[in-house]
Amino acid sequence: MxxxxxxxxxxxxxxxxxxxxxxxxxxxxxxxxxxxxxxxxxxxxxxxxxxxxxxxxxxxxxxxxxxxxxxxxxxERGALYDDAIARLTAAGLTYECYCTRREIQEAPSAPHAPQGAYPGTCRDLTEAQRARRRAERPAAIRLSAGVTEWAVTDGLHGRYTGVVDDFVLRRNDGVVAYNLAVVVDDAAQGVDQVVRGDDLLPSTPRQAYLAGLLGVRVPSYAHVxxxxxxxxxxxxxxxxxxxxxxxxxxxxxxxxxxxxxxxxxxxxxxxxxxxxxxxxxxxxxxxxxxxxxxxxxxxxxxxxxx
CATH class of the missing domain: 3.40.50.620 (HUPs)
Structure with a gap:
């Protein structure tokens, strides 16, 4: 079995x-x-x-x-998510982001970045700049990604390459983002087979990349x-x-x-x-x-x- x-x-x-x-x-x-x-x-x-x-x-x-x-x-699993973010932060793989949705939409894309990718506005802020923005609004936590795309193999779609940007790990209201939660949950529950609707295929490269950073197994995928x-x-x-x-x-x-x-x-x-x-x-x-x-x-x- x-x-x-x-x-x-x-x-x-x-x-x-x-x-x-x-x-x-x-x-x-x-x-x-x-x-x-x-x-x-x-x-x-x-x-x-x-x-x-x-x-x-x-x-x-x-x-x-x-x-x-x-x-x-x-x-019921908040401690698991907190631990994952803490480990990524200790490895220098996160940063605070203060952007609103409108600011992200209106920001110019980073050179050579895939369409729709977060442009990295807050990635290289100085500590003084962060302190000033922190006083204006709470921060979200983003992954500092080392790639712009990632490939996965899907049981129905074959090899699929998608965008990996500095996606959100925890929103500025304190709620953990889906892309982090699903990776942590699947690993903790021994899920090695993910079957879901093919509308979720575009988010899969982000999740597979994050799984690698966390040192957990990437499941097999089938997007139906x-x-x-x-x-x-x-x-x-x-x-x-x-x-x-x-x-x-x-x-x-x-x-x-x-x-x-x-x-x-x-x-x-x-x-x-x-x-x-x-x-x-x-x-x-x-x-x-x-x-x-x-x-x-x-x-x-x-x-x-x-």
Whole structure:
């Protein structure tokens, strides 16, 4: 048995929609098919809505997923993040940043820097300049990166090279940034396989580079296609009945949603059969365009008429 782990890590900002559930199913299939543990982590640093976590866990169980160990919450892991930032600071790899978003947008890019990269405005401030800016507003903590780009290998996309700039490790409101938290959490939980939506692929080089600086293992990655609405935009709850709760009101049971999601991946509609037949190389590489009728067509007529 593989002693590593895969994971699903939602933010408790509301109900999961079927696009989120499809990604969770894929993360579970990747992990279970390779003998890995499958863990759940609630990424609740700054996007938590009361009651959302319980609803998300209920819905994940309803589509047939199980997980190993207790659910971990990022708000309970502050000491780990503080330690990581302290180690980077001791190595001379951080600096204080006082820039506002507007200042960053309006600043000229550094020579030869990739488009969208932080221009390094605060990197070389003198101590006097820092003291003056510190009196004006609290500082964020940025990584002092030694590269401008980094390459990762993705199980579905192959070699991918992306921007690595002096990204934020802790915001000026004291909240740890996602790129740091996810690297620290994955390392601490033994996660060596990360399966998530391909909208997160551009941030992956930053995380892999940071993992190297912290001396922790870089996980294997598989960034899976998203679910889109008929207009070609990423599926969202505004697209109609796309959560288990909304679909249940229309007479569509969770097991029917699971079957549809698995079938969209070219897999049998029962989770056990899907696990038996799962082959990452056979997965669709294009987004799944979901028409609302595909979900409501599975409603039980008797419940709809009532």
């Amino acid at each position: 593989n002693h590593g782990a895969g994971r699903f890590a939602p933010s408790p900002s509301g109900e999961l929609h079927v696009g989120n559930l499809r990604t969770a199913l894929l993360a579970w299939l990747f992990a279970r098919s390779t003998g890995r543990r499958f863990i759940l982590r609630v990424e609740d640093l700054d996007r938590a809505r009361a009651g959302a976590e319980a609803v998300q866990l209920r819905d994940l169980a309803a589509v047939g997923l199980d997980w190993d160990g207790e659910v971990v919450r990022q708000t 296609p998203l679910v889109l609405n008929p207009a070609g935009r990423r599926l969202a709850k505004r697209d109609g009945a796309v959560t288990l709760g909304a679909l249940a009101l229309l007479g569509v049971p969770a097991e029917q949603v699971t079957a549809l999601l698995l079938e969209s991946l070219g897999l049998p509609g029962a989770l056990g059969d899907a696990l038996r037949d799962f082959r990452p190389e056979a997965l669709p590489r294009d987004p799944w365009v979901l028409h609302p009728a595909a979900l409501t067509a599975r409603a039980r007529p008797r419940e709809l008429s009532g």
